[in-house]
Amino acid sequence: SQQGEEDPQALSIQEGENATMNCSYKTSINNLQWYRQNSGRGLVHLILIRSNEREKHSGRLRVTLDTSKKSSSLLITASRAADTASYFCATFRSNDYKLSFGAGTTVTVRA
Amino acid sequence: EPEVTQTPSHQVTQMGQEVILRCVPISNHLYFYWYRQILGQKVEFLVSFYNNEISEKSEIFDDQFSVERPDGSNFTLKIRSTKLEDSAMYFCATRGDFNQPQHFGDGTRLSIL
DSSP states (O other): OOOOEEEOSEEEEETTSOEEEEEEOSSOOSEEEEEEEOTTSOEEEEEEEETTOOEEEETTEEEEEETTTTEEEEEEOSOOGGGOEEEEEEEEOTTSOOEEEOOOEEEEEEO | OOOOEEEOSEEEEOTTOOEEEEEEOOTTOOEEEEEEEOTTSOEEEEEEEETTEEEEEOTTOOTTEEEEOTTSSOEEEEESSOOGGGOEEEEEEEESSTTSOOEEOOOEEEEEO
16 A cells, blocks of 8 residues: 655745655554655665654644544644655554655645 | 755766765664656656665665665665666655655766767
8 A cells, every 4th residue: 555645746936935845654564754855866764753743843844644544744844945855654553664655746846 | 954865966877887875864864765656657666665674675676776874974876787677866865753754866867879
């Protein structure tokens, strides 16, 4: 089954605005992780939120997790041009060892 | 901050040839992974490796693929006889403890001609 499906697929915002993207998944998880990928580059880990956590912050990033709805959101506040990238959620379960990635949200921040 | 290092950054190979992609994990990490990303598509899991053996592999990871840690430091992915559809970015990832994030290298872009 597919895990970690993000929406929207693409998001275009003005510098200074907030960007919110959502992730839904289908099975129980141990943790959920958000990654950023700049064009042609590797995946940079942003935040890991465990299944017993509801909210986490890191700088301008805020992640929520609702295990009852099997969903998570990533909020980037006061966006900058440098935030332009693709953002992926990935779920991790205890009965296997892998991360299952969604298709990602492409965020474009206009100066 | 410690990094996962992958070499080469770009590999161009004729179809049918063997390729070996190399990864230097973060030194105290115990779990190693290979993922791939075909251009414009999502990141797909290939294989996980722990305690010198494969923990899990996907249906993509067929008999043409193999992994090993030949010298206890490098972690390699070998594709024995490459196909056109093997063209993709290949990412190595490593992690420490169970609930720790996976750290990814910058990837190897594999182009099969």
